Structures are given as C-alpha cells and as structure tokens.
Amino acid sequence: MAYVGLTKPRVIELLLLTTVPVMFFAAQGVPDLGLVVATVLGGAFSAGSASVFNCVYDRDIDEQMRRTRRRALPRHIISPRAALVFGFALGILSTIILWAWVNPLSAALSVGANAFYVFGYTMLLKRRTAQNIVWGGIAGCFPALIGWTAVTGELAWAPVVLFAVVFFWTPPHTWALALRYREDYKQVDVPMLPVVRPAHDVAVQIVVYSWVMVATSLVLWPVAGTGPVYPVVAGVLGAVFLVQAHQLERRAKGSEDLSVIRPMHLFHSSNLYLSLLFVAVAIDPLLR
Template sequence: MQNSATGVIRHNQDVLQVIKSYWQLTKPRIILLLLITTAGGMWIAAQGQVDPVLLIVTLLSGTFAAGSANTINCLYDRDIDYIMERTRSRPLPSGRVSPRDALIFAITLAVLSFGLLTYFANLLSACLAMSGIFFYVVVYTHWLKRHSTQNIVIGGAAGAIPPLVGWAAVTGDLSWAAWVLFAIIFLWTPPHFWALAIMIREDYAKVGVPMLPVVDGNEPTSKQIFYYTLSLIPVSLLLVYPLHVMGAVYATIALLLGGIFVQKAWKLMQAPSDLMVARSTFKYSILYLMLLCAGMGIDSLPMTHQMVSAIAQHMQTVIGALL
C-alpha cells in the first residue's frame, strides 16, 4: 500500500511491528517527562499520600492524552519529517502507518483519556487534559511551529498542563501552588528545546521551521536560554515561600539543581556554537526536571516532615544549651 503523503510503499508487518509503530507515534520518551510532572503535582496536592488507584488511572490517562497529541503532531508534520534524516524513519513518513489509521488511533486515545479521568477523577482534570491536546495540536503545531520564533515559548504551555491535571485529579480545583508548577514547566521548556534546536539547527533550517537559532542565531538563543534558566530558581522557590507547600528539603534540592542548570546555561552563552555544550545543557535540562519533581515527592513525605521537625528541635535544644 502506498502512503499518499510521501510516496513511500508501506510494507507488510507482523503484529509486534505494528504495535511498535503505533507506540513510536506517541513519542514515549516525551511522555515520560510529562508523567513525572503529573505525578509531582498529585504528590504535592495529596501531601505525599496519593490514592494508588487514582495515581495509576491519572498517569494512564495522561499517557493517552499525550500520546494522542503527539500522534496528531506526527500526522501534521509528516511532510517535514520525511525531509529530515533524523525523522524520516518515523511510522508516518516511512509509510508504516497510514494517515487515516493514525488519526483514528489519536481520537481513540483522546476519548479514553477523557473517559477515564471523568469517571475516576473529575471533569476538571479531564477538560484540562483535553485542553493540553488542543493547545499542542492547534496553537503550537498548526499555528506557531512553522510561523514564529516564539513557537516554543507560547507552545510550552501545552507541556505545562500535566501538573495541573495531576493537581485537579486529587483536589478537584487549582490552587496557586498548581499554577506555580505550571510556571516552572513553562519557564523550563525554552531552555530545554532551544538547546536541542541549537544541536539540530541545520535540520530545522532545511525544512523552514523558524526556530530561534535558525532565525536569530545561536548567540541570541543562548542568551535567552540563560535568562529563562535564571528565572527558574526564584519561581521554583515560590512553593517554599510564600506558598509554604514545600519545605527545607525541596528548597535545598531546588537551589542545587537550579545552580547547576544556570552554570550550564552560562557556559553555553560563552560558547553558543559548541554543540557539545548545547548537548550537555539539553541532557541536564531533562535531569533537572526529573530530580526537581523527585525533590517535591521526597519533601511531601510524612517521614520527611518528621525528620525535619526532629532536626529543628535538636538544633533548638543545642542552641538553647549554648546560650
């Protein structure tokens, strides 16, 4: 069967190859990060005591929602994916999955996500998940990606919705802390993707996608990466003060991780065309987000609260004895 979008002949596959092709359409590596932020939002909202069933269902629903959005993104971008060497072997440009089947798959995932969240959590979390799909597909993929250097900045809102879904699934509403989580992901997105864009700048230039490094160059891009990274530190600490939903353990982790991130962004600003430095910044951005969310989880545990209280009391006793 021939793929009309690319002219590539679609070869027959066994069942495992078919499953692998549809799995690749969902971009599972991207989904993992989204699920970590979703779990982080749930963990804080539940103060470290999340209902296991709700956690599993929400993460599964988040997987379906993100998979749906990523599949439609692959469907929309199959023309430029065919041109770039890095993406030519993806299921749609290679012809292993037809556009019609990909669309049916995406719609099915979205319906499953909405249904599961509505039934097991609440309507707010389900609507937030659908808004994430809409924002990623319509605002980012269709409107911004091929037309604006700010595509990643504005489009980053789509990737910042998962912690809101997690928070809403637990509480049924959205507090200021939930919006701070949103802001953290929103500010993290440009340094993460622009570092990648510096690495694969030529690919984006070849297909006419106006990523910031392509239009403005690596030097202005590296400066933007540094400024966004620097802003992450005070915003991440808003959870400690004035919101008081995180404590000293998280504050220490956030400062340490943020400091390393700023250092890497600074190095990139000094050598904006060094692809190894860009790669290091990109890889660390992933580690930063994972460890920051892990820090949220650790700080939320009742055991951590008890430990911190015990240390504080001990210090007060020692100080009192010295005075």
C-alpha cells in the same frame, strides 16, 4: 511498535514525571493508588493522542529531517488515516478515563492541553514564529495542574507555580536541542530561534529563561509552605543549571561551531534538572 512510536513515549514519560509528584504534593503524602493509576493512564493516552496528531500534521517535514525521518509515517509504515483513527481513539479513551475515574476538571484540563498542542503549537505557531516553543510549550505545563486537580478537585497557587516552572524550563530545554538540529529545521523552513538568530543570541535567551525558571522554582517554598528539603534541592539544582547555561553562553560567543558550543550537554542536563526537582516536590511532604 510503530503505533507506540507515534505517541512519542519519551515525551509521555516527561509529562508523567510532572504529574505524579504533584499528586504526592497535593495529598501531602501518598495519594490513593487507584487515583494515581487512572490519572497516569488518562494522561498518557491524552499526551499520546496529541503526539499522534502532531506526527500526522508534520509528516511532510518529518520525512526530510534526520531526527524524525525514521518515524512510522515518513516511512509509510502506517497510513495517515489509520494514525488519525488511533489518535482520536486515544483522546476519547483518555477523556473517558479522566472524567469517570478522576474528575471532570482534570479531564477538561487534559482536553485543553491536547487541543492547544495540536491547534495552537503544531498547526498555528510552529511554522510561523521563532517564539513557537515559548507559547506552544504551554501545553506541556498542564500536567502539573492535572496532577493537583486529580487529588484536590480544584486549582491553587502551588500548581500554578509549578506550571510556570515548566513554562520557563521549556525554552532552554528545546532551544538547546534545536541548536543541535538547526540545519534540519532550516531545511524545512521551521523558524526555530536557532535558525533565525546566531547561536550566541540563542544562548543569551537560554540564560535569561534559566534565571527566571530557577527564581520561579524557589517561589514554591513560601507559596506552598514546603519543608526544608524542597528549597535546598531547588537551590542546588538551580545553581548547577545556571552554571551550565552560562558556560553554554560563553562557548557560543564568537562561534557557530556545534562541536564547540555542545548544546546537547545542556539539553540532557535540563531533563535531569526537571526530573530531580519534581522528585523533590514528591519527597518533601513525606519527610515532614
């Protein structure tokens, strides 16, 4: 179980949630079950590999943060060397599965996402800039592309739009969590935006990204020619999310008290928003 914890299963669940629905959308129906299984396994191993490398590199700060200090490496349950071997094994197995049973393009995209998360976000951006999660979050957008290419073997504008939705969703989602744990990040000198800027400034940025995210989600309708289900669901979900983002901004005005701001409300809502939006992506072609 300690090794499983290194892979951050909740992150894997979220990434797969943006992979499988896109496969339904790309197939305009139910995709081949064997292809889905291979893509899910390959994607899960790839995401798990990236998370393991992240845990190894960040073990020094994880040991000091309340949210992460009970992970296996800070508790010395697993050695860094053993974790590295595990991470490489997952990455190699992922590439073999995707290359052999899906297609080379999907395998290459998966390797690219893994490399960007480890080298781009974890090693380069996370400890150096307050915009770390904006650009580092690109790695988490790749599953939309991988799900599409797994079915079609090529890229198109529809998965690019969904890639952009996840890109603009990531800052509100992550900054809400970072507001909750800003003292942890401050203690270890990780310049997350809530560490270097007042809560209200962060909330304003969350509102801006939320508006762009909702607008981008609606672009899928004309670009991909969806049926009526998707734009209705996207519109309703987007309206609810925007209300909550603006409520967060109002609570943060003139206050740094987390009990007043309640950022975790938006964090949990963001998970629900993305989940239901991509469920709508999967269901839309089935109802046409």
